[in-house]
Amino acid sequence: MLDLVPWRPMRELRREIDRLFEDFLGERALAPEMEWTPSVDISETKDAVIIKAELPGLDPKDIDISLRGDILTIKGEKKQEVEEKDENFHRIERRYGFFSRSIPIPAEVDADRIEATYKRGVLRIVLPKKEEAKARQIPVKSE
Secondary structure (H helix, E strand, O other): OOOOOOOOHHHHHHHHHHHHHHHHHOHHHHOOOOOOOOOEEEEEOOOEEEEEEEOOOOOHHHEEEEEEOOEEEEEEEEOOOOOOOOOOOOOOOOOOEEEEEEEEOOOOEOHHHOEEEEEOOEEEEEEEEOHHHOOOOOOOOOO
16 A cells, blocks of 8 residues: 655755755766766665665775765765786776765654665665654544
8 A cells, every 4th residue: 555645845846956966066076087876776665765776896895874864875986906917908888986876765764773784786775764754554433
């Protein structure tokens, strides 16, 4: 069963304006070496918001996760392997460098209980919802 989610146009507008300013004035504008953004899946259960980000080839110590208000930010660096060989590349398609991805969280979460795990190139972040953010059934009493 789907829950109704209130539409808050001003909140969405603020998020979009923040994202535009971050893209224009943020690290991307100042660091041309940042060429990639990880793909994410965002899902929601009755108890948590779950984010999965594809980050192949990263060391977990090179990943930084922060929550400010209702925006979760994942930052990091995918370092290029440097080999001292006499090679002439015909094609280089793998992306390296810094990345930053800011994600609006669709529910109020308990920041003290957020957990992140990294397995086989996928970062999984579980953001437990606050009790007041969980949907609950309200019985109708007859009089």
